[in-house]
Amino acid sequence: MFISLEGIDGSGKSTQARLLAQHLRARGHEVVLTREPGGSPGAEEIRRLLVEGRGERWSPEAELLLFNAARRDHLERTIRPALARGAVVVSDRFADSSRVYQGAARGDLRTLVDSLHALVIGVEPDLTLVIDLDPAQALARTSMRDAGDHAGVRPAPAGAAQSPPANGPEDRFESMGLPFQMRLRGGFRALADEFPDRVRLIDGSGDPEGVAARVRAALPAALA
Numbered sequence: 001m002f003i004s005l006e007g008i009d010g011s012g013k014s015t016q017a018r019l020l021a022q023h024l025r026a027r028g029h030e031v032v033l034t035r036e037p038g039g040s041p042g043a044e045e046i047r048r049l050l051v052e053g054r055g056e057r058w059s060p061e062a063e064l065l066l067f068n069a070a071r072r073d074h075l076e077r078t079i080r081p082a083l084a085r086g087a088v089v090v091s092d093r094f095a096d097s098s099r100v101y102q103g104a105a106r107g108d109l110r111t112l113v114d115s116l117h118a119l120v121i122g123v124e125p126d127l128t129l130v131i132d133l134d135p136a137q138a139l140a141r142t143s144m145r146d147a148g149d150h151a152g153v154r155p156a157p158a159g160a161a162q163s164p165p166a167n168g169p170e171d172r173f174e175s176m177g178l179p180f181q182m183r184l185r186g187g188f189r190a191l192a193d194e195f196p197d198r199v200r201l202i203d204g205s206g207d208p209e210g211v212a213a214r215v216r217a218a219l220p221a222a223l224a
Contacts, residue, residue: 001223002083002123004094006191007131008184009174010138011204012211016131017092019212024088024223032082035092036070040077043070051170060107067098068116075123088223094125096199100187101173105180124198129215130188133204135181142174 003020007013014035021033037047050058050066058066071094082089095117103110173180192199200218204211216224 001127001220002079002089002091002125004091004096004125004128005131006093006096006100006128006188007133007204008135008138008181008188010140010142010181011131011133012141012208013131013204014092015208016129016202016204016211016215017090019208020215021090023212023216024090027223029223030082030085030087032078032087032089033092034074034078034089036074036094036097037067038070039074039079039091042073042077046070046073051172053172055172055176057172060102060109061112063106064098064102064109064113064116067102068120071095071098072120075121079123091125094128095121095123096128096130096188096191099191100184104187104190105183126198127218127220128191128195128199129218130192130199130201131204131211132185132189132201135178135185137205139174139178139181142171 005013005017005020017033017035021031024031036043037050038044046066046069050063050070079089079091098113098117099110103113189201192201202211202214202218
């Protein structure tokens with residue numbers, strides 16, 4: 001099974017992806033915990049281009065092409081092999097991030113996003129959990145995280161390639177400010193209406209264990 005976690009920056013989705021992987025492993029599943037951009041050696045190299053630097057470093061169109069290049073490598077080298085051997089893949093972001101970031105919040109590129117996805121990716125998660133949190137709370141979280149993060153990059157999830165030391169903080173999207181994060185939240189919430197059979201909204205407020213309980217409650221019976 002392929003599960004993705006989505007949400008605005010600072011929503012806690014990375015923590016929830018890790019806790020979900022731990023939960024599933026404890027129940028006997030092989031789990032590959034991975035992330036986007038990244039999750040394979042080539043995609044991790046592209047990640048640095050996307051998440052570091054100034055917000056205007058790339059146009060939305062150039063950004064979308066880089067994300068798709070990273071995602072294709074991630075799909076070929078990590079996701080498909082894991083699914084083929086029967087593992088559960090838990091990914092911190094996948095294609096829905098492009099639908100929201102480049103398709104709605106960064107530009108009105110949804111048609112281009114969908115066309116590229118159909119041409120070069122063509123895969124959707126079986127289940128997508130959107131960790132929904134007030135953007136002001138999320139930005140406060142990222143500020144606290146970054147304050148203690150200057151010594152080096154946070155490690156990639158187990159199963160993903162480890163990235164080299166970063167040249168700068170991974171705060172390019174957070175630096176775009178609160179109005180941008182508010183647009184992102186609206187875009188992610190709209191996905192639940194657009195894809196009701198696949199996308200579930202999870203209340204991201206409160207302590208991580210409380211959110212993790214809501215995540216587990218959204219799992220299909222075969223995994224819960």
